[in-house]
Amino acid sequence: MDVVNLSQPFPGEDRDAFAIRLTREVNEYAKSHRLDQRDLGKNTDIKDDYTAAVKRFLESFALTRGRRPGHDVGCQCNPDDLGYVDEEIRRTEEEMEDLYFHARGLFSAIKLAIVAVGNVMGFHASLELESTCKRCFYIFESPRTLWPCGHTFCQQCLPFMFTEQGELICEECGSLCEVGYTPNLALELVASYQVMQHTDYDDDDDDDDDGEIGCVVQRRSIEEVLTAMLKDLMSTQTTIADAPRKTAGKAAPHPLELVM
16 A cells, blocks of 8 residues: 555546445555554563573672672772772872962953053043143143034144134134133043153252252153053062162162162
C-alpha cells in the first residue's frame, strides 16, 4: 500500500471507487500489522526474564566482589592513595588563590581608573574649549561679554576690535556692538580653573649684584599644570629618599618648598 499517496485518488477515479479502494487497502494493512494478545504476553515474559537475569547477576556480583558478612579485611590503602596534600602546599595554594583574586581586583580597579581618567580628560578638554577666547585662542583672562550679540572675549583683545570710526565690531559674528561690555563672572570662574599663574624662582642668580629674584608669570592649560605638579611630586619623593644620605650640616629642603 502506498502510504504517501494514500489520500490521493487515481486519475479518472470517482469518489465512490476511491472510497471503496481506500477502505479495502486500510483493512488489509491493519490485518497484516495487527497485534496478537498472546504475542504481547510473550514479549512481557521475555522482558521479565531479562530483568530477573540482570538482578541475579548484580546480586551474585555483590556477593563475590562486595563485602561479605564476617570477613572484614579493613582498608587496603595509604594516605598517598587518598590524594594526601602536605599542609605547606595547601597553605601555598590558598595564598595563590588569594593573590589571584587580588590581581583580578587590581585589574578591575585599573580599568575603572582608565575610564575615569578618560572621562576627566574629555571633560577638561571640552571645558577648555568653551573657556578659550576666539580671538587670541588663549584661556580667557578678564572675560568681557559684548552686547547685544552676547559673545565673550578677553579684555585685552577688545581694543583690537574697534574700527577707525570707533565702532566695536564682534569678530565672531560681525555684528555692531555697543561701546561698553559686561564682565562675565561665571566664565571667569571657569577660566580660573583652567589657568594657573606659575612663579619660577631662579636659584642660580643668588650671586647677582642687584639681589633680585627672577620671576616669570605664564598662562598654562590644565594638562600642563598637572604635568608640572607630577614632576614636582616625583622630585620631592626623590629628595626625601636621598635626605638621610646627606651630611648633618646641610638641612634637607622642605617638600612644600619643592612644590612651590
